[in-house]
Amino acid sequence: MVNPGRVCCIAAPFLLSIAVLICMVLVFLAGTFDRNKTLDDLYFIKIDMTNLTLTSSANLAGANSNITILGGALEAAKQSLGLKDYYTIYLRSYCSWNGNDVYANCTDPKAYFWFNPIKVWGLNSTSVPADSYLPKSFIDGVNVYHSASKAIFYLYVGALSAACVTILVGISAIFSRWGSFFTTFCASAMALLLVAASVTATAVYIVLKAALNDTLKKDYGIKSTLGGSVFSVSWIGSAFAVAAAFFWLLSVCCCSGRSPYNPGSKEARRTRAEKTPYTYERVGSPYMGPSDHQSVPLNTLGPQSYAPQRGAAYEPFRPQGV
Structure with a gap:
């Protein structure tokens, strides 16, 4: 029989673990359905090209040659590839669309995804290698994002897996504090992985945004x-994960999973061993005579002792000679 107090004790960490799993599922599903505003609104970076201004190289006399080449590459990409107005980058894909056709043309999700603007925008289609005319800050920012994209994916996958394992192992915590003990390790791994994923993703995408704006915005x-x-x-999920790990640890010390009404429990054995207070136990009465378990009086009372005496009250147990 499950102890109701044990169920209440693990309810909070169990629900927090489920909340972490929901947050992770949302991050993984983002960008995988065309025109789904609820999920596709969960992008890491949005690139707005509606105000794109291009000037032909002929009108850039005296301008920086690298800017001229980049402008020509963007102009050629717009004409040949049809650059979209908006691009949104997700964990496993990206979407691109024009006008009000929001979150359309989403690519198929894949592992270790990273958005390569040089390839997507066709910046390497010119006779000059892209690395030679693109600013160093742009190249460095894209390289940092490319190198960290795998780490971000691994961390989120690890956090998602740990959340699933925590919930499964947490079921055993209903019956025993040993279950909470093992669940605490899974929850701690879940919290560490998700916090690391949130920190890494935040830092990397800030660097990528700065690299894109420094080169393309002005x-x-x-x-x-x-x-x-x-x-x-991601950060709310991290907070839930940390709280879940703490409460799972707390449940190790509180609320035993064994019911006191379980016949094999120590509480039940102790309850049976103790005598219930205020119970009636029959005792022998003198006027009924001694029972088999009662001893007779120490003094010997002869028949004359019970004979009534004149002027004296009848006292059957009065000692002789008094």
């Missing part, structure tokens, strides 16, 4: 912004 009107929703979900 001269070409291309603006990049961070997605507030996905970072909120």
Whole structure:
């Protein structure tokens, strides 16, 4: 029989673990459905190209040659590839659309995804290698994002897996504090992985946004912004994970899972061994005579002792000679 107090004790960490799992599922599903505002609004970076301004190289006399080449590459990409008005980057894919056709053209999700602007925008289609005319800050920012994209994916996958294991192992905590003990390790791993994923993703995408804006915003009107929703979900999930790990640890010390009404429990054995107070136990009465378990009086009373005497009250147990 399950102890109701034990169920109440693990209810909070169990529900927090489920909340962490929901947050992770949202991050993984983001960008996987076309025109789904609820999920596709969970982007890490949004690139706005609606104010893109391009000037042909012929009108850039005296301008920096690298800016001229980059402008020509963007102009060629717009004409040949059809650059979209908006691009949103997710954990496993990206979406691109024009006008009000929000979150359309989402790519198929895949592991270790990273958004390569040089390839997507066709900046390497010119006769000059992209690395030679793109600013160093842009190249460095994209390289940092590329190198960290795998680490971010691994951390989120680890956090998602740990959340699933925590919930499964947490079921055993209903019956025993040993279950809470093992669940605490899973919950601690879940919290560490998710916090690390949130910190890494926040830092990396801030670097990528700065690299894109430094190169493209001033001269070409291309603006990049961070997605507030996905970072909120990630950090809220991290807070839930830390709280879940703490409460799982607390449940190790509180509320035994064994019911006191279990016949094999120590409480039940102790209850049976103790005598219930205020119970009636029959005792022998003198007027009924001694029972088999009662001893007779120490003094010998002869028949004359019970004979009534004149002027004296009848006292059957009065000692002789008094």
